[in-house]
Amino acid sequence: MEDRHVTFELVSNIAKTYGLDVNEMKPLGGYIDKNLLLKCSNGKEYVLRIKIQTFNQQLEEMIDEGLKHFQTAGFQVPFPILTVTGEPRGKCEFSNHEDSQFCYPVHLTPFIPGKTVFDAGFNADELHIISRNVGAFGGLMQNRLMTLNSKKRIRRSDFQVWYTENFPIVREFHGFVENEALRSKLCKLIDRFEQAVTPKLPKLRQAFVHGDYSNTNIVIVDRIQASSQYLTDEQLLAKIGILDFEYFHYGYIVFSLTTCIAYMMSQAAYAGADPIFVAGEILRGFVEKFPLNEDEWDVVFWGVIARLTSSYLMSIRLLSIATDPDEDYIMCQSSKSCELLEILTSLGEAKVKNMWVTK
Structure with missing residues (x-):
């Protein structure tokens, strides 16, 4: 251009x-x-x-139907x-x-004024507060989407690998991981997902979801207020906007939340914040506006594992096959994935979920 x-x-x-x-x-x-x-x-x-x-x-x-539905409710x-x-x-x-x-x-x-969460450069203290607001805004969005009545339920065919329920697809990319021990660990996580999540899919609620609710698509209009206090519903609509509906679709509600948690944990790791605490704050903010049921709560941990693993595998694959790859751009959301996977798996599902509830 x-x-x-x-x-x-x-x-x-x-x-x-x-x-x-x-x-x-x-x-x-x-x-x-x-x-x-x-x-x-x-x-x-x-x-x-x-x-x-x-x-x-x-x-x-x-x-466009989804965008109009949000716009009429005051979302930016x-x-x-x-x-x-x-x-x-x-x-x-x-x-x-x-x-x-x-x-x-x-x-x-x-143009929605402000900066995305990814670009805003929040420090650790700010990130701890903004995470609760990001979660709450996600819950507000999902509440609004539950009232969208559309007969169109289309999915992008080129996005299949990123739908969390399709996580086992990325197994075919494990060969791009040079470290044998890491390759084996990632494959075992895929196996565990198939055991823990795949049988539960028929029980999980589906509705229209944003599809890519992540820190690169969440715009903070008022940095000072959004990172210094928990916002009311009216303030959330005024201070936060949402971009990029390219992957808007009818799908599993809980995986929209786990996608957000995974990418915000990555940002926390970069900022020197506590990624487990940040994840818990997003979860708490979300469920205040949109409560999860028992089946959805059962798969939150593995949904986060799935997105971190997919992000890493897809990034290193792209690095390997691209003609002139921009490593910083490609790895900007995934270079901390292995570190975060180690933290989550070392603590274990039961302890992490308890920390998310009680912190």
Whole structure:
């Protein structure tokens, strides 16, 4: 997107598609799809996503239903801005230096001010408090999603390995682990998951879930307040936003929570915070707003184990097969996974769950 010709084409496309004059354009994160922060002449800021990945119309419509459901309840979400013709998605055409033409779907959303939990640089004390608020916000989100009535229940076919119930799939990537002892340990964790969780799947509640409720997608609008006190429901809606509904789907509720716990534990390890305490705070915040039943509580520990293991295995696999891998980017969420797995398995499920309840 740094090519001046492409940038000129993009600015022209935005003016034609959305009726906006772009004054400034800044690239944001995104591994496949391209995300850009736009500052426009109307004084407002927007995020433009250029969809490089395969476009699924039904999936996008389902996501829009979820976004609208959140927006009407006061959640800060990236609900798409309509094009000048009233469509939630537009198209942008580009040409390269060989004059080959490319056309990608795009959508424009309001910019949610603030920083993600991952980027905010919280210290250990702040992280201990923000974790309770992150959990509570997740519980509020899930309460809202329980009232979403949609007939569309689509899942991304390219995301199957990340659905926690499919965790055993990652066994095929164990060969990317060079250390034999570590490879054996990870395989044993997969075996334990199959024994402890797979038979319980029919008993677990399903509903619409965000799909990637993690520290990279949770925006803190007011850092000082969100990291210094436990927030009320009204404050949670005002001080926290949520991004990236690309993996929004109908699935197991408890695994949305365990995904959040795993990534927040990783951030805790980086920040010098207590990862077990952080996990417990997320859990306590979540269940205050959305109580778990006994079957869901039974699989929380192994859901966290599954995401930490999957994150590590998928990262080292990508490092091995990528042509020009960015190791810092690829491993930013998983380099602490093995350390955390050692902590969890050394303590054991019973002791960890007791610490999560009593701390």
